[in-house]
Amino acid sequence: xxxxxxxxxxxxxxxxxxxxxxxxxxxxxxxxxxxxxxxxxxxxxxxxxxxxxxxxxxxxxxxxxxxxxxxxxxxxxxxxxxxxxxxxxxxxxxxxxxxxxxxxxxxxxxxxxxxxxxxxxxxxxxxxxxxxxxxxxxxxxxxxxxxxxxxxxxxxxxxxxxxxxxxxxxxxxxxxxxxxxxxxxxxxxxxxxxxxxxxxxxxxxxxxxxxxxxxxxxxxxxxxxxxxxxxxxxxxxxxxxxxxxxxxxxxxxxxxxxxxxxxxxxxxxxxxxxxxxxxxxxxxxxxxxxxxxxxxxxxxxxxxxxxxxxxxxxxxxxxxxxxxxxxxxxxxxxxxxxxxxxxxxxxxxxxxxxxxxxxxxxxxxxxxxxxxxxxxxxxxxxxxxxxxxxxxxxxxxxxxxxxxxxxxxxxxxxxxxxxxxxxxxxxxxxx
Numbered sequence: 001x002x003x004x005x006x007x008x009x010x011x012x013x014x015x016x017x018x019x020x021x022x023x024x025x026x027x028x029x030x031x032x033x034x035x036x037x038x039x040x041x042x043x044x045x046x047x048x049x050x051x052x053x054x055x056x057x058x059x060x061x062x063x064x065x066x067x068x069x070x071x072x073x074x075x076x077x078x079x080x081x082x083x084x085x086x087x088x089x090x091x092x093x094x095x096x097x098x099x100x101x102x103x104x105x106x107x108x109x110x111x112x113x114x115x116x117x118x119x120x121x122x123x124x125x126x127x128x129x130x131x132x133x134x135x136x137x138x139x140x141x142x143x144x145x146x147x148x149x150x151x152x153x154x155x156x157x158x159x160x161x162x163x164x165x166x167x168x169x170x171x172x173x174x175x176x177x178x179x180x181x182x183x184x185x186x187x188x189x190x191x192x193x194x195x196x197x198x199x200x201x202x203x204x205x206x207x208x209x210x211x212x213x214x215x216x217x218x219x220x221x222x223x224x225x226x227x228x229x230x231x232x233x234x235x236x237x238x239x240x241x242x243x244x245x246x247x248x249x250x251x252x253x254x255x256x257x258x259x260x261x262x263x264x265x266x267x268x269x270x271x272x273x274x275x276x277x278x279x280x281x282x283x284x285x286x287x288x289x290x291x292x293x294x295x296x297x298x299x300x301x302x303x304x305x306x307x308x309x310x311x312x313x314x315x316x317x318x319x320x321x322x323x324x325x326x327x328x329x330x331x332x333x334x335x336x337x338x339x340x341x342x343x344x345x346x347x348x349x350x351x352x353x354x355x356x357x358x359x360x361x362x363x364x365x366x367x368x369x370x371x372x373x374x375x376x377x378x379x380x381x382x383x384x385x386x387x388x389x390x391x392x393x394x395x396x397x398x399x400x401x402x403x404x405x406x407x408x409x410x411x412x413x414x415x416x417x418x419x420x421x422x423x424x425x426x427x428x429x430x431x
């Protein structure tokens with residue numbers, strides 16, 4: 001169940017002052033013929049409303065604190081085909097709105113709701129239909145200024161305000177994130193148990209999806225990656241249709257979505273249950289980098305600290321593997337490491353897998369605060385090349401966990417999936 005959207009709207013109203021804020025629901029998207037893709041609500045709209053239907057618009061008035069929802073009217077014939085609708089009365093009763101009206105009345109009612117506000121804020125440019133709706137309402141007000149109407153003279157982008165609100169997670173959000181992390185961890189363990197030489201990547205993906213569904217998380221948070229062998233060197237490989245070979249690693253990057261909140265875990269393990277010497281060497285470097293980065297997550301520390309900690313470990317490891325020459329500082333300053341490590345160490349996570357919120361403030365790195373959630377996911381990707389030893393060619397390793405910043409430091413809430421070499425091999429020995 002969704003937590004206290006009424007309180008979030010009240011908090012937004014206090015920030016708005018004499019402004020009025022608008023945000024629209026996501027649109028249904030046609031897939032083919034008369035089929036649509038599964039509906040997924042806009043994250044910020046859901047954050048403020050908990051309302052999970054298309055064709056809706058929410059308004060929060062900073063002057064009065066009032067919140068209004070426009071949504072689909074109840075329709076017996078339509079509901080026979082696509083299921084029950086909440087309707088305006090249900091929006092008031094179940095979602096705490098002060099007023100609610102059929103979406104068909106939006107164009108008629110919106111000008112009056114904006115009348116006299118000093119500013120109107122909405123996620124400018126993100127939804128062409130909403131942009132057009134706001135502009136039409138403003139035109140009505142301007143045309144009626146001789147009759148005493150007054151259009152807002154200022155405009156603001158609501159996205160930045162909502163992004164900041166969403167950055168620090170409340171208790172209800174953390175409960176959902178922990179549950180999504182636990183379900184995602186169980187799914188990874190199921191996929192590890194299913195791994196065998198000769199099986200297809202999609203067979204492991206099936207274990208992931210089945211585990212998600214069994215625990216009430218019907219959709220993945222993003223398209224799952226199951227990449228055997230050198231395919232793991234393609235960062236966003238999602239074909240998942242190749243056969244797994246004896247002696248190669250498989251990288252799985254997958255997480256469920258529960259109540260709108262995402263899990264995001266990556267593990268890399270040997271298909272046959274035993275790391276080769278070269279595979280172990282690369283894996284241990286990435287694991288050391290991940291542990292160092294996690295250790296750098298705590299309140300007051302710049303967001304850049306985990307990335308710096310991980311990069312120092314990776315650069316040192318690449319030199320030890322003789323894939324890079326020179327010093328650690330030289331490899332970092334020259335960017336030579338980017339041949340094998342070309343992404344950042346992590347991202348915020350929440351209602352979006354790559355969640356919202358600024359990473360810099362006043363030109364400086366933002367600092368971690370309790371309630372922030374981030375991934376930590378270093379990796380190494382060694383494509384075959386003339387200057388790469390054969391034993392290392394085609395090895396791709398990434399290890400990823402989800403980390404909550406706490407007042408005391410950090411909580412790795414996805415650590416139920418083993419990641420030490422001995423623990424992985426022991427788990428695979430139980431198949």
